[in-house]
Amino acid sequence: MYQNIPFKKILILLLITVGQLFAQQVIKGRIIDFEDKSGIPGTSIYNETSKKGIVSDQNGQFQVTFKSGDRLKISSVGYESQEKLMNSNEKEVLSIISLKKSSKELEQVIVVGYGSMKKSEVTGSNFSIKGEELVKIPVMTPTQAIQGKIPGVQIISNGKPGSSPTVRIRGIGSALAGVATLFVVDGILTDDISNINTNDITSLNVLKDASATAIYGARGANGVIIITTKKGKKGFEVTYNGNAGVRQAANLVQMANAKEYLNYIAAIGVDAPATSQVNTSWYDQILRTAISQNHSLSISTGSEKSSTLFSAGYLKEEGIVINNHFERFNFRLNQEFMIHPKFNASITSSYSRSNDKNVNLGTAYNNAYRAAPIIQGKENGLYGNTSLYQNVGNPILDLSNNNDLSNLNRLQAAIILNYEPVKNLHLRTNFGNDFNFDKGRNYTYKFTNGPDFFINPGGNQRNPNSNLSVFESDANRWVWDNTIDYERNFGAHKVKLLVGTTAEEYYMSMFGAFRKDVPESDNLWYLDNGNANTSTNYGTGDKWRRNSYLSRLNYAFQDKYIVTATYRMDGSSKFSQKNRWGYFPSVGLGWIVSEEPFMKELTFINDLKIKTSWGIVGNDRIPSDSYQVTVESNLAYPFGGGVAVGGSAITQIKDPNLKWESTEEFDFGTEFGLLNGKLQGEFGYYYKTSKDLLINVKVPSVVGDKDGMVLTNAASIQNKGIEAALTYQNKFATNWNIKVGGNITLNQNQVVGLNGGQPILDGGIGAGQFYTTKTDNGQPVGSFYLLKVLGVFQDDNEINSYKNSAGTTIQPNATPGSFKYQDTNDDGKIDDLDRVFSGSYQPKAYFGMNFNIGFKNLDLSFDVIGNVGNFIYNGKKAFRQGALDNVEKSMAYGRWTRGSGIQSEPAANAGYLPASTYFLEKGDFVRLNNVTLNYKLQNSIAEKLGFKQARVYLTGQNLLTLKEFTGFSPELSSNSPTNAGIELNAYPINKSLVLGLSFGF
Template sequence: MWRLLSSLLILTLSTAAWAQNRTVTGTVTDSADGSALPGVSVLVQGTTKGVPTDLSGAYTLQLAPGENIITFSFIGYKTQTVTVGEQTTIDVKLESDATELTEVVVVGYGEQKKSDITGATANVKGEELAKQPVLTATQAMQGKVAGVQIISSGQPGSSPQIRVRGVGTALSGTTSLYVVDGVLTDDISNINTADIVDMNVLKDASAAAIYGSRGANGVIIITTRKGSSGTMKITYNNNIGIRQASNLVQMANSAEYNNYYQAAVGLPPPSSSYSTDWYGTILRNAWEQTHNVSLSGGTDKSTYLFNVGYLNDQGIVIDNSFKRLTLRLNNDYQIRENLKVGIQSSYSNSINQNGFNMIDIDAYGKIGGVYNDAYRAAPIIPSKVDGRYGNTSAYGNVGNPLLDIENNDMKVKENRLQGSTYLSYKPVPWLTLRTSLGADWKNSLNRLYNYQFLNDEKTFIVGGGNQTNPLSSLNVKQTQTFRWVWDNTATINKTIGKHDFTFLVGTTAEKYNQHWFSAIRKDVPADPNLWYINVGDANTSQNDGKGDAWSRNSYLGRLNYAFNQKYLLTATLRVDGSSRLPKENRWSSFPSVGAAWVLSRESFMQSQGWFDLLKLRASYGKVGNDQIPTDAYVQTVELNKAYPFNGNAGTATNGAQINQIIDPHINWEITKEYDLALEFAILQSKLTGEVNYYNKKVENALIKVPVLRTVGDKDGQIITNVASIQNRGVEVVLNWKDRIGDNFTYTIGGNVTFNHNEVVALNGGQAVQGGAVGSQGFTTITDNGHPVGSFYVLKTIGVFNSEADVAAYQSSNGTVIQKTAHAGDFKYQDVNDDGKIDDNDRVFAGSYQPVAYFGVNLGATYKSFDFAISIYANVGNKVYNGKRGARVDGRDNVEKDVVYKRWTSANHTQTEPAANTGNLPASDYFVESGSFARINNLTFGYTLPSAALDKLKIASLRFFITSQNLFTYKKYSGFTAELPGDPLNSGIELSSYPTTRTFAAGLNVGF
């Protein structure tokens, strides 16, 4: 009896002791040299409870009943998990994590260890992207990935343009493919940056070949956040700041304008007491803010993540703003041990108010929009006085930009629902069957209201001019887009001795559908509550509508093989069919092969102490591009065209007219690419790097070839496969990661890309013109031996100093070349020596494509403080100052520099002409350096230490201040050298949104 009671007492006491809180202590050291590791995260698994190690690597952790597993994690080291059991002292030795090469990255329809990849890929962590106050993650990626050029704009709601390893097409789409949780899309402006775990860029044809016809311009795979098992975690992140215009062009004030005008025209301008700064009138310092709240958690059977994000960018142009609300819900369910289901879904609602660059206000029969008007408007005209506007159109051929903004109301509303669901089943351990269905639905409503106003003295200080709108009008356009993609794959993973196999086969189907309808009606009341089409004058109605639809079907297979972790092989084949091409050319195959040799795993490398990793890889791949108009090969006819017989006196009879001449046999653009690279990690993986050479050639490139209009084509062009374009380049990436003492860690990273773009085979030798600038006509040409979209202009060889100089400038046969020129006019080179200056004298003057671009990224932490800076630079390219080139009226304003640097009788400069009224021909005078270097982001942060967090009863708290586009060094005299556009028209500044600089502060808090 006593023995039984004693046993029960002992058991009770033991149970009570186990049920009480326990204390675990210990130290954490480096496994290589035994040094103490301060700042190591010691966390109770499944909770937010944890402590950092102190300066001596020691820790003390309280465990509640049932808490029995601890994880130890630290940057640059492998995470270690320990089961406590009955231990009260746990000392841990952390092993160095060899460069993150054990990291698993997404490569398309699967995952691979970074060390096993044979193609050219790059990874950017979501936490790095979220630090920057930008609309899209793509902007934040600028300068962080070699071989990826990102051209961004400061306009609210705009998405940057991406070029992976140069321009590979002149017409077919240049947009990179985004894959968001399996959903294929061309636009991620709806994705909240805070939702992103990482972005994986597939750069070469070998890596992207698994996406076949979608991989020609590179693939960016985005993985969004998911929940993890454990108690619910709540996080809140925000930043609030101010945006301001940077790098504004200084325009002439009234005194400077009067001086220039009189010199150009010979008469003084009208007398005025005004000196209007038009950019100062329409621009402002604007607020921006973002807020994100996230809830995540789960069990071993299901996990969840719910996130709400709000972005408000006021815009530096008055009455301009962009607002976006995003919702994300990601769930994963482990139905059985071998059966898993997941759903990733997001919804976004955005409103873009008065984004004037999105729809050029052209209601008054004038060329250009708000920014063009602000550049050209004379400073002697007031902007607005006592409710009435200065009449710039009565003085010159340009509208009042303030009136453009205040008397036009444009709003673009967009709702977008994007999501995917998957089912993963493992009937046996080595086989995974997966099916996923993704969809992307978008509905946008564009509404533009033009208020009624007349060119009288009720509206303007002085009446007259052509800026008028006798009847109000409402223009409404509604667009609906729906895309779905269905993937089915089977993956076999087997290891037989030293042989590792992963074999993937599958099918994928994709369908896209879009339709839009627009309506215009005049005489609609000014009350916003009455802005409906049926309210206006029915006799003024105009309706239009159109649609688009295409589909793709694909079969794919990939084999990954590794022998003894030293010799790696990847072989891929994708067969694509596209409805955008005629039946006989609809299907094409896209193979690729990549191989790698991990030298550092060879026995002869084991005794050396330098290389932790040394890997040589090579690859070849082929991908396609079908991003052309859906009807490019379909002959279209316009019906009910009136045609009079017997001349004008005859009776008109309805007939039909061919709208366009087509090539019924157009085919795929094919990209073939070779890639050779060396990867390495040395000095205990403190220094890692990569050197990559690529040779990418696009064959059968689709371009528009001019044809005679007499054959019936309304555009005078035909789309056909007649060009080949080559990009060759070298990418270099270096990263250094180290620590000094116990409290200071730092990283230094840099990448540089050298790229040479060239048209190598333009069949028939018929060059393609582009880049129209006002009365100057074309400014670019695409021709053999030169980059796509090269500037093609007259060459200036000085300025005439006297009439005698004009007479003395003669061709070889004695003809005066510029007979109508005067002193102060440009002298243009007569290239063909025919005694005149015309388009036959144009020469190549560079292109917008850079010779090199690079990024530098630095980061450091000291105790609880952190610091990061990123720099991006672009060198060797040219831009065209189209604003100056489009100046066609002597009454237009001029830039301040032009006023003071111009040729005069006392200043015989040979680089700036005398005061003139514009209408200068396209020449290298307008071609300037596009090189620039910019501090993309600068951030300082402070994280509260654990002791303070315990008092506040929160898991984490970090404060930070940040600046985006803090400083830009550039030679270009215009607003910005970043000028997005299609390949034939890139690099021309006509009415670009001014570059913005942002100063912001925020916090990250976790519960």
């Protein structure tokens, strides 16, 4: 086909091509901080002529190809950008590029819903944290690393291995529907990020107000956290981060020892030995010093056309409770392809497998609290028989007689396509999938009360048959987003429009079965090896869909006056056709005051923005069948003659008109930067009302509902509060730097309208205490509702003198040393009608403080967190059931005795006290959350060792907690807001010491 082309033309074409190749030049260079000369990772080097770009590696190094006349733009978040017009003499100039920190915080680019924008353009309440800040604290999940660092965000820790902290953003906005925060990981929506390796994260962004979260519509009511994972970079780079440590319970409950215990029960009048040769500390028996390790390896490679990031992680945590551990393997593969200058594709994928050996804290903890210290724990392989002495099982045996294993396999993947048909018009499609495959097996061993199993055989702690329970669960969620955005400048006007549609589907199926008499060998733990006559099985599932349409308009005039408006329509299969669609608008206004001419003389002010917003978001996190009437089968119905015939009937009435819960929020705030960016701060006020909340309403019994209640939209909850944050950072002398920050949130939560709904009673703990909380008008969700203790009766005369207004003796059966309870309704007796609201677990304020001081390559940082104004119910103490149960040391020493005058602690008693303020304790605390000593090797030393960078660090977590609560921890995680704040079986918070190493080459 080339035979007709003249030879001269071919020669000229070859010469031109060769000339272009020789005209291109390659530079290897490094981006460094102007002040401390450290490398700046992730710096963008963008060729505005060829429209191609790269980013620097972890050490700030890069390699770029250019031609004479090309214009390069060098930019990094938080630094002033540079532009360079290239010529043949630029090699030396670019070998080392120093960037100065920008004093304008508002110029930073942050991630928002379905895109990104400059911080100055954002009118909602957003907060962003870089990945390199998260990895400074060795934790299992990213949310642990942000505890105490973001105003308006409360992180409640959980000490159990493999568990995720509870996240609450600007208070609780529901009672019976879900209150979980939405996570968006590379476009994949999820409620759980326990599979995410913190080392894989580029940035974490928190969207707090309705203006910021309305773009997520149905999912935005409880706040949104967007996580962006790392991508590959040009060149080749390997990074390792690993640590190992030890963990212990941060605080132990002080129980009575054998002598104190015997004195206490003797005071009750129980026949007991005068002394004991045994003095068992049961918490010491079931808790241990645990070992943890965490390793992460990532490999990054790339060219101008493609990039790949592969990472692998391994985490193993022993629980501080014996026989409890968690193990996780995770892998990530992120790839990007430049198919055409106008078309690129990326694939993000991750796989994790976790192995969790669980323990039954519900039994073990109660028994460890109640068990008598005069019984031996375990000796020569035999268990002490606590049940022979009292109605309590040996907690060591509780934890050792079962093997409860679960395995979770999780695969997340997304494919993203971007196309720019014309300049400034971007088409994007993102399809993501989240697969979960969960299975578990729980085997309990057969044991009796014979001499081979117990010291002192007898009692009632036995398991006459071995038991095997198994389950398997499969779940799949896919999300498909399609968006179009267009950006255009018209002189002083800047407009950006985003429109799109999204579809989502969730499916879950679970099956379980049970059999007795399965052999002890774990090779035989299968159902068919058990007794078929004892077989039972069960199953459940769920399926729902959403379809949504979204839009967002950003407008800026002179880059000073900002308007953001969003609108989203959500359709959910969880509602009937009549109420299937929800409509969620928002609007935000911003004013960059610092850009006004009248501000130019105020040189100490670098940034000043005022913003306000309004919006509505929704919540559909309710059971999929909440509006659908179901039929209960296998019911017996007697016809004439008294013959019962099997049949089916509707036994529960449901509201077919259930509709969306919605949250309307108003937000006002300001952001500022002073003293050349050394002092940064923000202040915000929010007022939000959650309406049409689901609550149970009483219906007449003639209607036929077996519970006498129907779930409907009949409540409102209000949250209003103030947030403030301030950070100061500076360099002084020659090699010193300092950074100090703090934030505080004040929140008021209140139920403002039940509209005929039935108050929610919750928080039952057993031992005659069927409820401890009540959610009702005018009170926070989950408020404690208890009898009020007025003191302790000192003598019979005081008992007889305690009368109501009619002269009736209120507690005639009391004895000296008994509690005196308030007769609230003045009816002359003490019962549930005398209960009063007594505070809640929700704090009135929570705060965090962060400190960092550095000298050369050494730096020390520590964080302090805390909250005030909340209460905790000591469920362990309240669960005490019998005269032989052990007591806390404070009860043994501080109890009332005749003539002591003590008003806070009753006389020795046999338990079964009613739910009262006696068990309620202040939840205020201040904790030294993290202390980290970090040493970064000098670049010259690291390079001699073959590394681009290397550091070692030592971290202590939860080293000191100042609190009034006498239990394990003032932080109690709960998925239900109506029964939060009760310490009964809570896993103790750990304190730990971790040594780590990180390097790259």
